[in-house]
Amino acid sequence: MTPDRILGPLLILDHIADGRLHLAALFAAPPGDTPGPLTVDDVHVAPVELLCYPQVALFRARFSVPADAPAAYVWNGETYPVASDLTGDLRLAYVSCNGEEHGDLDRDGAERNAMWACLATQHRARPFGLLLHGGDQVYADEATHGHPLSEDWPDKIPRDPLPHDLDDLREHLRARFAERYIAQLQHPDYAWLVARVPSLAQWDDHDICDGWGSLPRSRTYSPVGQTLFEVAQEANLAFQHGTVAGDLPARFTDPKGYHLGWQVALPGLRLLAPDLRSERTRRQIMDDGGWTAMEAAAAAAFRGRTLVMSSVPLLGPRLSILEALMVLTPKMQKYEDDLRDQWQSRAHRESWQRMLGLMMQMQEADGQDVTLLSGEIHLATRAEMAAHNGQPLHQLVASGITHRPPPRAWARALGALSRLGQSPLPGHPIRIRRIPGQNLRYVAERNALVLERQGENWQAIWHFEHQGPAPALEI
Template identity: 65%
Template sequence: MMTSSLLPLGPVLFLDDVRDGLLHLAALFVTDPGQTPPPLDTPDGPQPVTRLAGYDQATVWRARFTLPADRPSAYGWAGDRYEVAGDLTGDLRLGYVSCNGEETGDLLREGSERNAMWARLREEHRRRPLALLLHGGDQVYADEVTHDHPLSHDWPDSLPDAPSASALAGLRQHLRERFLTRYLAVLAAPEAAWLMARVPSLMQWDDHDICDGWGSLRRSRLGSGVGQTLFSAAREAALLFQHGACDGDLPRRFADPAGHHLGWTVRAPGLRLLAPDLRSERTRRQVMGPGGWSLMEAESRTPLPGHTLLLSSVPLLGPRLSLLEAVMVAVPKMQKYEDDLRDQWQSRAHRDEWRRMLQMVAEMARQPGHALTAVSGEIHLATRAVMDLGEGRGLQQLVASGIAHRAPPQGWARFLGTLASLGEGPLPGHPIRIGRLPGQRGRYVAERNYLLLERQGAEWQARWDLETSGLTDPLAL
C-alpha cells in the first residue's frame, strides 16, 4: 500500500484531558512532506498546527484546542465543520472498541468487509451521538512490520549476533516507515475516519501495537538490540497516532510525564476513566512495574463519587486459564502458544500480581457512593464476568473484542465456556463467574462486536453490538 495514496489524513481527534469545564483536545494531521495543514477554526479563533514528526513519506502535525465540556459544540478545518457531542455533565454515551485488525494480511483485506463494524458504529453515532470513543488495545496489528529486513525478518525466532549501531539505526528507519503505513491505513479507512474526526478518542496499547506477545517473550528477545529498537519505534508511533503526542509533550492525563509507562486518568463529572499501561513495564514475570502500580495505588486512595471505568487491555476477570497453560507447557506441540497465555492476568506466572490488582480494584469498588466496571478487549470474543464482592455487590467486567478482527471458531468459544464452568477464585470468598450477554446462550460470543456504555441520570448500562446477532438488550452496571 502506497502511503501517498492515504494522504492528507485528518483531522483525527484525541482527548488530552478534561479540566476547568473544558475538553482539551488534539487534532492530528498527516501530509505529504513539504505540505502544511491550514489552521483549525475553533470558538477561540484560529489554532495553528505544529509539526510533531517527519518520515520519508510524510509529516505528522497536531493542533491543540479546547471546546466546552458541558454542551455540544463544533470546530472547523479546511472548509468543513465537525460537530462534537461534548457534554460530559449529564446523560452520555461512550463507545468502546478493540482489536482493529488481524495478524496476517490485514492491509490486503477488502475495506467494506474489514470495517463493517466501524460502519455500524458510525451509524450509531449519527443516531445518538457518542461523547467519547475508548480504544482498548491493538489499534493496529504490527506483527508484519519486522518482515523484509535482515535483522528482524525472523523475529522473534532468531536474532542476529551483536548488530552494529549503524545496522540498528537502519532497522529503526525501516520499522518507523512500516508503523507509519499501518497507522495511516487504519486511520484513513472512511468508516473510522469520519467518526474519529468528530468523537474524541482515548487509547491504550496492547501487544499487537508492538508485536505479538510483547512482554511475554523471552528476556533475550525483549532486551536485545532488535527488540529494543522495535519497542522504541512502536512507542514513538503509539504516542503520535494513538495520543497525538511525542516525548516531552505528553498530555496532562498521563501519570508519568516522562512516559516510562503510558498509564493515564481522565476525570469528568461523576466519571473516572482509568487506563493502566499493561505493556511498557511488562516482563514474563510481571504485568506492571513500579510506575503502573504507583498509578493504581494513587487512584485507589482517591475518593471519587460516581463511576470508574477501568480499562484493562487484557481481561481482568476470566476462567481458570492456568489449567490450560499447564497442559500447553507439558505438550511440546502446544508450547508455541505459551506466550499467548502468559499474556493474561490469569497466568500462573502472574497469580500473585493478579490477586494484588483484584484486591485493589475490589476496595475501589466498595468505596461509598462509588461503582467500578472493568472493560477489556484482546480475546476476539464478547463476554462478561462478575466477581462477588459480598453484601450483594459484584465487580463487573465487560469484554468487547474485536471490531475488525474476525471471530475465532465457535468451538473455541464453547471450549472457553466449558472451562469457565469450573469457576475461578483467586481471592478467597470472592468467586469469579463468567456470565452471559443479554439474549445469548453461551458465555462467549464468537462474533465481531463493539460496546456502548450509556449513562442516564446516575445509572449506567451496557449494550454490545454483535455482527450477526445485533444489538443486545441493556445490561445494568
C-alpha cells in the same frame, strides 16, 4: 504507503481541566503539504509539525471546548460537531483488536471495517461523547518482515548487530508502523467517526508485536527488540495520543513516560487506563511506577462510576490449567506466550490478586461503582466478581472491532472451562456470565460495546456484526 492527500483530523482527548475538554486534532500530510488552520469559536489554530516519517509528516492542533455543552470546530470548510457535554446523559463506545496478525493491509476495506461503519451509523443517530480504544489499535506483527535483522523475529535475531544496521532497521520499522496507521486513517467510516468523537487509547501487544513482554528476555532486551519497542512507542504516542516523548498530556500519570498509564476524571465519571505493556516481563505485568499510580487511584476518594480499562481481561476462567497442559505438550508450547499474556497465568498470580484487591477497594468504597472494560480475546463476554457490599464488580469484554472471530468451538471450550469457577481472592468468586440474549458465555462474532448513562443509571449494549444490538445490560 504515502497518502495522496491530507488525512484527518483525528480528534484525541488530551485531558479535562477547569470545565473544558483539551483536545488535539492530528493530521497526516504527504511530503510538502501542510494542513490549513482549524477554527474554534472564531479563533484560528494552525497545526504545527509533530513528527516526520519517511512517507508522511504528522501535524497537531491543540484547542479546548466546554465540557458541559455541545461544541464544533471547522477545518477545510467542513464543520465537525463534537458531543462534548459530558455532564449529563452520555454515550461512550469501546472497541479493541483493530486488525489481524497476517495480511491485514491486504483485506477488503468494506469487509474489514464493517463494524466501524456500524459505529458511524450509531453516532449519526445518537452521538458518542468519547471513543475508548482498548488495545491492539494496529497489528504490527508483519512490520518486522523485509529487513535482515528482524525478518525472523522473534525466533532468530542477530546477537550483536552493528550500529548502522540498527539505524537502518529503525527507519524500516518506522515506515512500516506508519503504513499501518495511515491505512486505517484512509478508511472513510473510521475517518468520519474519529474526526467527531474524541479518542482515548490504551495499547496492547500487537501495537508492538505479538506477545510483547511475554517473550523471552533474550528477545525483548536484545538490540533488535529494544529498537522495535522504541519505534512502536513513538508511533503509539504520535498516532494514538497525538504527542511525542517529553510532551505527554496531563492525563498521563508518569510525565517521563516510563509507563503510559493515564486517568481522566469529571463529575460522576472517572476513566483509569493502566499501562500493561511498557513494564511487562515474563514475571511481572507492571513495575513500581504502574503499581504506584493504580494504588493512588484506588485510594483517592471518588463518587460515581469508575471505568477501568484492562487491555487483557482481569476476570476470566482458570487458564492456568491450559497453561500447564501446553507446557507438557510439545506441539502446543508455541502458544505458551499467549497464555502468559493473561492475568490468570501462573507466572502472574500474585500480580493478579494485587490488582483484584485494588478493584475491590474501589468497588466497596462508599458511593463508587467500578466497571472493567477489556478486549484482546477476539470474543465478546462478560463476568462478575462478588463484592462484600452486595454490588458485583462487572467486567465487559468487547473484541474485536475488525479481527475476525476464532472458531465457535474455541468459544465453547472457554465456556466449558469457565464453569469451573475461580476465586483468587477469598470471598470474592468470579463467574463468567452470558451477555443478554446469548446462549453461550462467549460470543464468536465481531463486536463493539456501547455504554450509556441516563441520570445516575448505566447500561451496556453489545453490537454484533450479524445479530445487531443485544438487549441492554443494567450495570
